[in-house]
Amino acid sequence: MSVMKLNVIDLEKSEYTGGKSSLCPGCGHDQISNVIIQAAWENGIPPEGIAKMSGIGCSSKTPAYFLGKSHGFNTVHGRMPSVTTGASMANKSLSFIAVSGDGDTASIGIGQFVHAIRRNLDMVYIIENNGVYGLTKGQYSATVEKGSRKKKGTMNEQPPIDLCAMAINLGCSFVARSFSGSKKQLTALIRAAMGHRGMAVIDVISPCVTFANNDESYKSYNYVKENDEVLHMLDYIPHFTPLEEVDIPEGEYDDIQMFDGSTLRLETVGDDHDPSDAVSALSAIHRAEKEGKHVTGLLYYDDSMQTADEEIGLTETPLSALSEAELRPSEADLAGINAAFRGD
C-alpha cells in the first residue's frame, strides 16, 4: 500500500478536494480550482478555517468543486463582497477565499468590488476572467479587449475594464494577474495571497473553451500563451520552511515577506519590477494593453495598510463566539440609561 502524502498539519490532499465539476471539459476554471486545492493543502490551512465565497456565474459555481470540508456561500450576482464583509465582521478568524468572474466583478458587482478594496477586507479575491458570460451562452463581458473577437458574433469595440489597474488605483494591498495555464505562477500567487493580511486581488485569465477559445480571442489559450508578459519568476516559501534551506537563485531576486511569515521570492526576468511602485505597475499594465499583451505576476503589494477589522477595532474574540454576558449590557446599564433620560 502506498503511503499517502501529508501536509504540515498531517492531512491528505483529499481533505481539500470538492465535488465533481459540472463546467465544460477543459474549462480554465477547473484548473484554477485545482490550484486552490493545491495551495490550501500545501499551505497547511485547516479546511474548517476557510470560508469559500462566490457570486453568480460559471466561476462562482466552482466553490462546490474545491474544499469540501469548508463552509461556503454561493451568494447573488455581483454581491459576494458584501456578504464576505458581513461574515468577516462576524468571524474575523475565518480565511476567506472568494471566487468571482468578470461579469460578476466588472459589471454587476463593480461597486461592491471597489468598496471591498477600499475597506481592505481581509480576503483572497480571485477573478476567473474569460471575457464572456458563459452560463448565458457567450455574451461579451466588460473585461474583453478592444479588437478581441469571440467564436461567434461581432468584434468587441469597447475598451476593457482592467480590474488590476482599477484595484491598484484604489489602493488594494495585493494585486496580481495570472493565467489558468500557468500552474506554477498561479500556485505561488494564491499561496502568497493566503498568507497576506488584507485584500488580495488575483485576476486570472481563464479561457472559455466553449465561447471564446478561438485565436482571435485575446483570452484564448493560444493567444495568452503567446502574449504572456511575465514580470518575474515566482517561488513561494511557506513560513514553516526555513529560508536558509531554500536554494538561492542564480540571478537577481527580491523577497517579499507575507503577514503569516511566508516569503514570496520574485526572480528577475528582463526588466526588474518593483511591486511597491504603483506607477510602474500601472505603466506595465497599460504598455502591455497597448501591445495586445497580458502582463502577469505580482503587480503591486503594500503591507502597511490597516484591514477593515483593524480600522473598526474589533475585539480579539470573533464576534460570533461572544457570550450573552459579553453581548447584552447589564441591568444596571439600562437603569443608568433610564436615569440619564430622566435627567436624574
Next chain:
Amino acid sequence: MEKQETMERICNDFTINIATANGTGSQSANLIVLNSMFQMGVPVSGKNLFPSNISGLPTWFIIRASDRGYQAPGDKAHIQVLMNKDTWQKDLDSLEPGTVVIYNEDVKLPVDRDDCPSFGMPMTKMARGINPKLARLMCNMYYVGALAHLLGIDDAAVSDALGRQFKGKEKAIELNTRAIGEGRAYAEENWEGGIPYCVEARDKDPDAFLVEGNEAVALGSIFGGVNMLSWYPITPSSSLAESIIEWLPKLREGDDGGATCAVIQAEDELAAAGMVIGAGWAGGRGMTCTSGPGISLMSEFIGLAYFAEVPGVIWDINRVGPSTGLPTRTQQGDLSMLYEASHGDTQHIVIIPGTVDECFEYGWRIFDYAERFQTLVFGFSDLDLGMNNWSTAGFQYPDSPMDRGKVLRTQDELDAVADYGRYRDVDGDGIPYRTLPGSGLDPVLYRGTGHDEDGVYSEDPDVYYATVSRLRRKIDGARDLLPAPVIREEEEQQIGVIYYGSMENSITEIDDMLESTGLSVSTCRVRALPYHSEVESFIERHDKVIVLEINRDGQLYGILRKELPVELLPRLHSVAYTDGIPPRARVYADKILETLEVTV
C-alpha cells in the same frame, strides 16, 4: 398682568402650530416648549413636519396638550406661531376665528385677521441685541418666552427643558436663557389681555421621559447583542443607525476594549443587506435599517436569506412612497412589500411596535426571532414613531435570555441530531439545524439555487416542492410565537377596529369619537406578521371589523383577506388613508363612520 376673570379657561387641551423655516434652529425652541410642558406633567405630544431640505423650506411643529392623553395632531391650531414669511399668508388664511396668533414683527408682513387675537414681538431685533451673529437662530427663543408667558409655563420647567436641549453647552444655555427671559418680559409688558388657553401642572410620573422611536430601537438592538450594523443613510432611518453608533462605545466594549459590534457605512442598500446576511451566516447578529426605497433595493438579498435560511434583521422606518415620494413624511405603505419581498413565493416575519417601549423591546427580541426561525425578520416602524418624541416610563430590561436558535456548535451536538442535514426538518416544526462556518461540522455550500435536505444543488421537482412547502410551514409556525395583538374589547361586540404601528398614537381619540356616536368599539392592535391566531378570533367575535391603516390601498386588509377563512371576509372592511401627515383622529373617525354607514 391680571388675568381676565370672565374668560373661559381651557387648560391642557389645545394645539400649538409653530411655522418656521428649516435650518433656523427652530427645532431646539420647539423641543424646549414641548419638554417644559412635559416637565410640568402636562400630557403632550410633538410632531415635526419637516421638509426634505437642509435650509430654507417651510417646517411646522405641532404641539398637542391633552389631559385625555390624545397624541394625534389636533384637527386645528388653537395657537399659531408665525415666523416664516413664505407660509405666512397661507397659515393665516387657514386659521379658524379666535385662533391666537403670535408673530415675529420683524418679518414685516401684515396680520390681516381681525377675528384672531394677535400678539407681535420684534423677535429678530431683540435677538440681535444679544448677539447679531446668532440672531437668526435665537429669535426662535422669543416665542418660547412668549408662549411661556401666555400659557403660564413655569420658569423652572423652561430652564429644565433648556438644560436638556443644550446638555452641558454653558454658553448656549446662557444666551438662550436670556432670550427666553426677554421674550417673556416683553410679552408681560406689552401684550394687552390674556388668552383662554393655559397649562396646569399635573402630577408627573417621576419615571416618565420623552424619547424618539429610532433611539429606542437603537438601544434595544444594543441590548439584543447586535454584532454588525451595516447602513446606508436615508431619511427617516439614519438617526437609528446614528443612535447605535453613539451608544455603542458606552455599552458594548469587549474585555480588551475592542468593539463587539462592527459598524459599516455601506456603499448602498444592496451591500448593507448583503453584510447582514454574511454576518448571520457566520453566526453573528447582523442588522441594517432603512426606509422603503432601501427595501426595494435589498429585495434580491431578502429572497436569498429566505431561501438559504440565514438569520438577519432589517428595520424599515417607513416614509411616504412610491418612489422617492415624500421623504420626510410618514406612512404605513411598505407593509405588504415587507411581507412578501423578493421574487418567487416568499413570506417574511414582520414585527410592528406601536410605542417607544415596544421599539426598545422588539429592538432586542427581533434577533431572537431571526435566529430561532433562521430567516430575515423585519422591524416595521415609521417616521412618526421613529423621529417624533414619545413618552415612556423607562425601558424594561430583557425578561428572557438570548435565543440563538438551532445552532449545533460541537460534534456531540451534531451527533445527537439523528439524520442531520442542513435543510432536514428533524423536529417537525419546519426549522432545520445549522452549523457555523469555522466549526468544520458538516460543512455545506449555502446557495440561493435549489437544494436538497443536505444542501446539495438540486433541480428535482419533488425536492423543490418539499423545500418551499417546508419554508411555508416554518414561517406559518411562527404566528403564535410572535407578539400577540393588544386587544381592548367591549362587552358588546359590535365594531372591531384592527390597526397597527404608529396608529396607536391616534386610536384613543378615534375610539372616543366613534363611541360618542353611540357605537360600541373594540380595538385590536396587530404587532406581528404572520398575524397571531388571536387576530382571527377577534374578528370572529365582532359583527363588523374595520382594518384601519395609514396607506392608500389597505395593505393589512389585503393580507387578512388572503389568509382568513372565507366565511369571515364579509365582516372585514378597509379604512385606509394617507396624506403624509401623522393620522388626525377626526379624519380617520369620519372615514370609519362613512364606511360603517355604507355597509349597514
